[in-house]
Amino acid sequence: MTSDMWATLYVFVLASFIGLGVIRRVSRLLHTPLMSLTNAISAIAVVGAILITGGDYPLRIRLLGAIALFASMTNIVSGFLITDRMLKMFKTDQKKPAANGVDR
Amino acid sequence: MTFGLVQLAYLVASALFIFSLHWMNTPTTARKGVYAGVVGTTLAVVATWAEPSVGHHLWIIGAIALGFVVGIPLSMVPLTAVPQRTALSHAFGGVAAGLVGTAEFYLRLAEDPGYLTPFRMTALIAEIILGYLTFTGSLMATGKLQEVKWVPQRPVTYPGQNIINVALFGLALVIATAIAINPTAAWAPYAFPVIIGLALLFGVLLIIPIGGADMPTVIAILNSYAGLSAVAMGFVLDSKLLITAGALDGSSGLILAIIMCKAMNRSFTNVLFGAFGQVQQAKAGGEEKVYKSETIEGAAQVLEQANFVVIVPGYGMAVAQAQHKVRELYDQLKKRGITVKFAIHPVAGRMPGHMNVLLAEADIPYTDLVEMDEINPDMPQVDVALVVGANDVVNPAARSDKTSPIYGMPIIDADKARSVFAIKRSKNPGFAGIDNELYFSDRTWMLFGDAKNVIGELVKQLAGGSGMH
Numbered sequence: 001m002t003s004d005m006w007a008t009l010y011v012f013v014l015a016s017f018i019g020l021g022v023i024r025r026v027s028r029l030l031h032t033p034l035m036s037l038t039n040a041i042s043a044i045a046v047v048g049a050i051l052i053t054g055g056d057y058p059l060r061i062r063l064l065g066a067i068a069l070f071a072s073m074t075n076i077v078s079g080f081l082i083t084d085r086m087l088k089m090f091k092t093d094q095k096k097p098a099a100n101g102v103d104r
Numbered sequence: 105m106t107f108g109l110v111q112l113a114y115l116v117a118s119a120l121f122i123f124s125l126h127w128m129n130t131p132t133t134a135r136k137g138v139y140a141g142v143v144g145t146t147l148a149v150v151a152t153w154a155e156p157s158v159g160h161h162l163w164i165i166g167a168i169a170l171g172f173v174v175g176i177p178l179s180m181v182p183l184t185a186v187p188q189r190t191a192l193s194h195a196f197g198g199v200a201a202g203l204v205g206t207a208e209f210y211l212r213l214a215e216d217p218g219y220l221t222p223f224r225m226t227a228l229i230a231e232i233i234l235g236y237l238t239f240t241g242s243l244m245a246t247g248k249l250q251e252v253k254w255v256p257q258r259p260v261t262y263p264g265q266n267i268i269n270v271a272l273f274g275l276a277l278v279i280a281t282a283i284a285i286n287p288t289a290a291w292a293p294y295a296f297p298v299i300i301g302l303a304l305l306f307g308v309l310l311i312i313p314i315g316g317a318d319m320p321t322v323i324a325i326l327n328s329y330a331g332l333s334a335v336a337m338g339f340v341l342d343s344k345l346l347i348t349a350g351a352l353d354g355s356s357g358l359i360l361a362i363i364m365c366k367a368m369n370r371s372f373t374n375v376l377f378g379a380f381g382q383v384q385q386a387k388a389g390g391e392e393k394v395y396k397s398e399t400i401e402g403a404a405q406v407l408e409q410a411n412f413v414v415i416v417p418g419y420g421m422a423v424a425q426a427q428h429k430v431r432e433l434y435d436q437l438k439k440r441g442i443t444v445k446f447a448i449h450p451v452a453g454r455m456p457g458h459m460n461v462l463l464a465e466a467d468i469p470y471t472d473l474v475e476m477d478e479i480n481p482d483m484p485q486v487d488v489a490l491v492v493g494a495n496d497v498v499n500p501a502a503r504s505d506k507t508s509p510i511y512g513m514p515i516i517d518a519d520k521a522r523s524v525f526a527i528k529r530s531k532n533p534g535f536a537g538i539d540n541e542l543y544f545s546d547r548t549w550m551l552f553g554d555a556k557n558v559i560g561e562l563v564k565q566l567a568g569g570s571g572m573h
Contacts, residue, residue, distance in 0.1 A: 023360075041121050051152065052207045077171055
């Protein structure tokens with residue numbers, strides 16, 4: 001194993017700890033939006049799909065890439081949009097002036 | 105230079121993703137989290153697209169456009185369908201990882217076999233097994249949640265199920281190890297699809313023995329798998345961005361799955377292999393127990409005289425589309441100076457946090473949504489507990505009846521309130537197929553009927569006062 005591979009393993013371990021620490025503090029109210037948000041974020045696998053779809057490769061390889069690109073992009077678009085749609089609904093008190101108008 | 109810029113974009117994107125999740129810790133900053141995520145993703149996509157090796161722009165534009173065409177309607181589903189949408193997006197995430205892994209393998213095999221080191225091959229095989237398994241597993245979960253006809257709702261079990269599953273998984277591992285050691289062998293291109301097939305099959309087999317009540321846990325576990333498949337892809341492509349994002353997703357799924365398991369007093373292995381939710385037979389028969397029922401007028405009177413009302417919502421409330429009527433009831437009670445809180449059980453909906461979203465949609469302030477652990481100490485002071493479409497999460501058998509399948513599961517102590525009104529459409533047992541002792545308690549009065557109608561009538565009574573009828 002090269003030092004590069006060790007570096008990626010370090011990144012994985014450290015990112016997992018950051019993930020556990022950050023997610024543990026996410027409000028329980030927001031666990032459903034959290035799931036759609038992490039869904040959209042992990043669809044960053046789209047970069048792998050772009051490299052394959054756009055590379056100078058045989059057609060069938062690029063076809064696999066294009067399907068993966070479509071699937072990831074669907075997750076990015078629907079994931080961020082629905083997360084925001086849900087988060088907009090969380091309001092503190094209906095009596096505050098903010099409730100009469102803007103978000104309906 | 106360009107390499108440095110691209111890497112910088114990836115680094116910033118990774119940081120933005122961490123901020124994005126950090127901002128989810130309170131509803132006031134959460135939307136900022138979405139924007140951080142969007143900016144991070146856009147940065148990474150643009151940086152990758154600008155790489156000199158990337159051409160065929162029409163293909164990319166086409167696939168992205170199609171992603172928008174499918175993604176936008178998927179983001180507009182009703183909130184009751186969010187669990188299905190989430191499961192479906194895990195399927196998309198899984199298949200994307202699986203396809204990229206497949207493409208990488210055949211591509212490198214033909215052009216650059218030296219790239220396929222044992223380390224990369226191990227990661228690549230983990231990527232495709234997790235990816236394809238998540239794909240079919242999540243499709244099955246989507247089908248169960250959407251109640252598609254040909255997907256069985258009840259757990260499907262057969263003799264030797266776990267042995268067959270373990271044997272299949274073992275077979276996949278053996279082939280995988282052989283390929284990882286010797287990816288350039290003449291048989292490798294033919295053995296590879298076998299692993300794919302086994303992973304696809306394994307995803308189906310893993311989900312069919314799991315019952316409806318366990319779906320929240322299963323969605324969380326599949327979430328974790330989807331994240332881990334992205335991590336594995338990161339190892340293959342040597343992309344620290346992918347590893348970071350995948351690890352965040354993976355740990356999120358893991359934590360949610362643990363919370364769900366704790367909320368049901370189950371272990372991971374028990375959820376995955378336990379075939380929970382089969383119809384209970386032991387307790388059938390015996391003496392006929394009697395319900396006490398109450399009229400709308402009577403219930404309205406009791407509610408009016410209460411100081412502290414706790415509403416315990418369950419998924420049945422959402423099925424009956426009653427949340428907006430519940431909100432009207434909330435307003436009526438608040439107007440009279442009555443304290444009204446909602447007691448939210450972690451598994452009240454069909455995915456983690458589902459009930460909160462359903463109530464937030466009905467404009468109920470999130471400050472009145474209280475978690476189980478916080479509300480339980482107050483339950484003896486509660487004048488009226490109103491159970492709307494919840495069943496197993498208020499079943500006292502979880503505390504007292506050692507033979508009950510839900511024994512040990514933490515519940516909302518609705519039975520400790522001074523009086524209980526339970527709205528129920530029919531006398532059938534709940535999602536998990538278990539009879540509920542709460543309904544036979546001498547403090548409980550049943551309001552039979554569709555939740556939306558019953559609450560609507562209650563609201564009418566309260567709004568009209570004694571002048572009605």
